[in-house]
Amino acid sequence: MQKHVTEKTVVALAIASLFSGVAQAQEAAVPDTGPAATVVVTGTRVANRTALDTAAPVDIISADTLKNSGSTEITQALSMALPSxxxxxxxxxxxTDTIRPATLRGMAPDQTLVLINSKRRHASSLVNVNGSIGRGSAAVDMNTIPTAIVQSVEVLRDGAAAQYGSDAISGVVNLRLRTNRSGGEAAVTYGARKTEYELWNSAAPAGGTWTAPASRERTDGQTATVSLWKGLALGEDGYLTIAAEFKDQHRTERSGYDMRQQYPRLASGAFDPRENTINRFNAWYGDPELEQSTLFANAGSNLGGGVKLYGWASYQKREARSGGFFRPAQDARNIISIYPDGFLPIIAPTVDDFSATGGVTWQLGSWDMDASLGYGKNKMQYEIQNTLNRSIGPTSKTEFDAGGYAYDQLVFNLTGVRALDVAGLSSPLNLALGMEARREGYELFAGEPDSYRAGPERLPGGAPTAPGAQVFPGFRPSNEVDAHRNAIGAFVDLEANITPQLLASAALRAEHYSDFGDSLAGKLSARYDFSKSFALRGAVQNGFRAPSPQQQNFTATSTNFINGVPFEITTFRPTDPVAVALGAKPLEAEKSVNASLGAVMRFDPFSITIDAYRIDIEDRIILSENLTQTNVFNYIASQGFVGVGGGRFFINGVDTRTQGVDVVVSWPMKLAGAGNLDFTVAGNFTDTKVTKVPTTTQLSSLPGTAPILFDRLNVLSLEKGQPENKISANVNWKLGPWGATFRATRYGKVLQAGTSAALDFWMGPRTVVDLEGRFAVTPKLSLAIGADNVFDQYPETQPPALNTTGNTPFANYAPFGRSGRFIYARANYGF
Structure with a gap:
């Protein structure tokens, strides 16, 4: 129900509404004292509603849960705590090595809405265009938020476009900030990878004598994080909570043994002796180098008369370095006089992320009013190091400014909430009305000329060579973009107990976008408590995700030579004349229909929640395949576009159906003299099917084999590229000054699809175990030691057919990475 919505459709949604039950928090807690009893604000606008009272499943992740893990990345910590x-x-x-996206319920990264204190967070400027999970998406980078400033995280496992607007197809992640007036904590964490992994023993070229080892030991990835938060009083009841974090991360390197011939043969035809002495572990395949500084502040003040001010601001600077593919000395892309032993080009982006939000709450008669204005900007600029522009020749520079892009967002919100006494209802009717106005901008800026220009140098024999910096040609002036769009929306949200046992809610949201038109989304949900021990809950809704400015405006160009003639291969904007000639159209919103049904069983303190869901999405936005076939080239030329060899573009047209079940079992136990034990087992089981792929009349009518816009590799990546199930068992124990956390996570099998069935690569199930022990030396000082991936699990090693260079022994779709065991120590000092 995205566009041209009729009254009949709304009625159909109402008739199809399901019962829904009391939400249950993911994290186990003693009843009435833990997260389950915490007041939640995500998915409901009713004041003082706890996680056990809401009409949709909400997981609550506490600050302690985030802290008591080996990772200081908030996204990594959440993935440990949430199977979904x-x-x-x-x-x-x-x-994408530097800004890595997360997914919820197997959906795309940009189909989950991220909020800070219930206000929309700006997305990153990066659009993922390479072969990784989330290809074609531009998502929020949650790692711009330090864990020290976070009081809790609420994860709504339910679509919520009618409540919050675009992007909330698979759910909502709401990070709630600390509001401390006093106290604070400093923390220092240091850890490293201590690991061993197996290698595939492939053969050297005929006549070669070098041999790969069977396995390799590594100690790397040393990571130091220093963080601090402090609460300060503002006036009699105001607060200012500030947090700072510095992170220094060394790279991990999990390359294979490069069996390729590295040097030209000698005049005698023999191998160069250096073939037997060169380091063949020549790739940076793993986590990047990272230096990151973050500041965050959250403040609030009571002005009296029911008027309160609030606001927060953040800034992060992230400098990263990651590798491309190694170019051997004899590679045609190399210049021997610059790199006699070959070279590994380095991609070194600098990310600047800024945000500021301010607001006021007040009473207007019976209305609780809230108005806010927020601004956020993410900028990513690329420096390409240890490389060259082969077309310039021996005088080429080895470092280049390749340009970059920026995304910014300005959001104004106005909301009013009040309770109405309505005859016949068992509770007051909670009415929320509001509007949101948003302005988004996207800028793409060019690099220095040498990063993209074509020089006079030719390859031996006279053939031309591709211009631009090797591994990442710079953005060109012709790629530059400075685009903006506006959106305005209004919503109404109703919630009440129809009877003491039946809670029902409804929401409706209409939005207008300046670039693609109108959207209307509705949601109906309910919960019926048959007893204190058993309830059913459910919802039905439609949703939408607006095309992002990144998808609408990203463009990049590289030059390929065909029979010695240079042709431009471009990622075209959907409105570019070449893309239009190939059948592209202005992007429209993705449309979804979500349905869920769940049960809650409580036998205090033991509880079980089971929630089944189905998400149908029409017109998903995808990045097409590279269209460089001969018939495409000939067609482009026939349309009058000279020098264009092909390209790709974003297009609507993929339909998917995702079905799954979330199960959570919680059991907090008091063990008398043995302390307290919180035990949680949770699982997510998801299956996605692609039911339609896009086509265009123009491409389908070409002579010969029609080009495929979305081929089997990308279809299977959507269907099988994430774990078919993920099950975790968590045990938290505390006795006096002692504490411990045990966590075992089983990841189901995952497919890294190939261009044909013969190249499909399945990764079998793996169980990763994490363990941490803690001791409070004094009431203020505590120490912890632990290990993530205690048993040093890795995915299967790819065979040589899928790892022809030796650089990538493990598939990129491995759900728990491929860096091995991480051992760490942490000191926390409260004040």
Whole structure:
């Protein structure tokens, strides 16, 4: 129900509404004292509603849960705590190595809405265009938020476009900030990878004598994080909570043994002796180098008369370095006089992220009013190091400014909430009305000329060579973009108990976008408590996700030579004349229909929640395949576009159906003299099917084999590229000054699809165990030691057919990464 919505459709939604039950928090807690009893604000606008009272499943992740893990990345910590959230860690994927996206319920990264204190967070400027999970998406980078400023995280596992607007197809992640007036904590964490992994023993070229080892030991990835938060009083009851974090992360390197011939043969035809002495572990395949500084502040003040001010601001600077593919000395892209032993080009982006939000709450008669204005900007600029522009020749520079892009967002919100006494209802009717106005901008800026220009140098024999910096040609002036759009929306939200046992809610939201038109989304949900021990809950809704400015405006160009003639291969904007000639159209919103049905069983303190869901999406936005076939080239030329060899573009047209079940079992126990034990088992089981792929009349009518816009590799990546199930068992124990956390996570099988069935690569199930022990030396000082991936699990090693260079022994779709065991120590000092 996205566009041209009729009254009949709304009525159909109402008739199809399901019962829904009391939400249950993911994290186990003693009843009435833990997260389950915490007041939640996500998915409901009723004041003082706890996680056990809401009409949709909400997981609550506490600050202690985030702290008591080996990772200081908030996204990684969430993926450990939530089976429905996945955080793969791809490598050799350009900017995606630095800004890695997370997914919820197996959906795309940009189909989950991220909020800070219930206000929309700005997305990153990066659009993922390489072969990793989330290809074609531009998502929020949650790692711009330090864990020290976070009081709790609420994860709504339910579509909520009618409540919050675009992007909330698979759910909502709401990070709630600390509001402390006093106290604070300093923390220092240091850890490293201590690991061993197996290698595939492939053969050297005929006549070669070098041999790969069977396995390799590594100690790397040393990571130091220093963080601090402090609460300060503002006036009699105001607060200012500030947090700072510095992170220094060394790279991990999990390359294979490069069996390729590295040097030209000698005049005698023999191998160069250096073939037997060169280091053949020559790739940076793993986590990037990272230096990151973050500041965050959250403040609030009571002005009296029911008027309160609030606001927060953040800034992060992230400098990263990751590798491309190694170029051997004899590679045609190399210049021997510059790199006699070959070279590994380095992609070194700098990310600047800024946000500021301010607001006021007040009473207007019976209305609780809230108005806010927020601004956020993410900028990513690329420096390409240890490389060259082969077309310039021996005088080429080895470092280049390749340009970059920026995204910014300005959001104004106005909301009013009041309770109405309505005859016949068992509770007051909670009415929320509001509007949101948003302005988004996207800028793409060019690099220095040498990063993209074509020089006079030719290859031996006279053939031309591709211009631009090797591994990442710079953005060109012709790629530059400075685009903006506006959106305005209004919503109404109703919630009440129809009877003491039946809670029902309804929401309706209409939005207008300046670039693609109108959207209307509705949601109906309900919960029926048959007894204190058993309830049913459910919802039905439609939703939407607006095309992002990144998808609408990203463009990049590289030059390929065909029979010695240069042709431009471009990622075209959907409105570019070449893309239009190939059948592209202005992007429209993705449309979804979600349905869920769940049960809650409580036998205090033991509880079980089971929630089944189905998400149908029409017109998903995808990045097409590279269209460089001969018939495409000939067609482009026939349309009058000279020098264009092909390209790709974003297009609507993929339909998917995702079905799954979330199960959570919680059991907090008091063990008398043995302390307190919180035990949680949770699982997510998801299946996605692609039911339609896009076509265009123009491409379908070409002579010969019609080009495929979305081929089997990308279809199977949507269907099988994330774990078919993820099950975790968590045990938290505390006795006096002692504490411990045990966590075991089983990841189901995952497919890294190939261009044909013969190249499909399945990764079998793996169980990763994490363990941490803690001791409070004094009431203020505590120490912890632990290990993530205690048993040093890795995915299967790819065979040589899928790892022809030796650089990538493990698939990028491995759901828990491929860096091995991480051992760490942490000191916390409260004040």
């Amino acid at each position: 959230l996945n955080f793969p860690k791809p490598a050799i994927t350009d900017g």
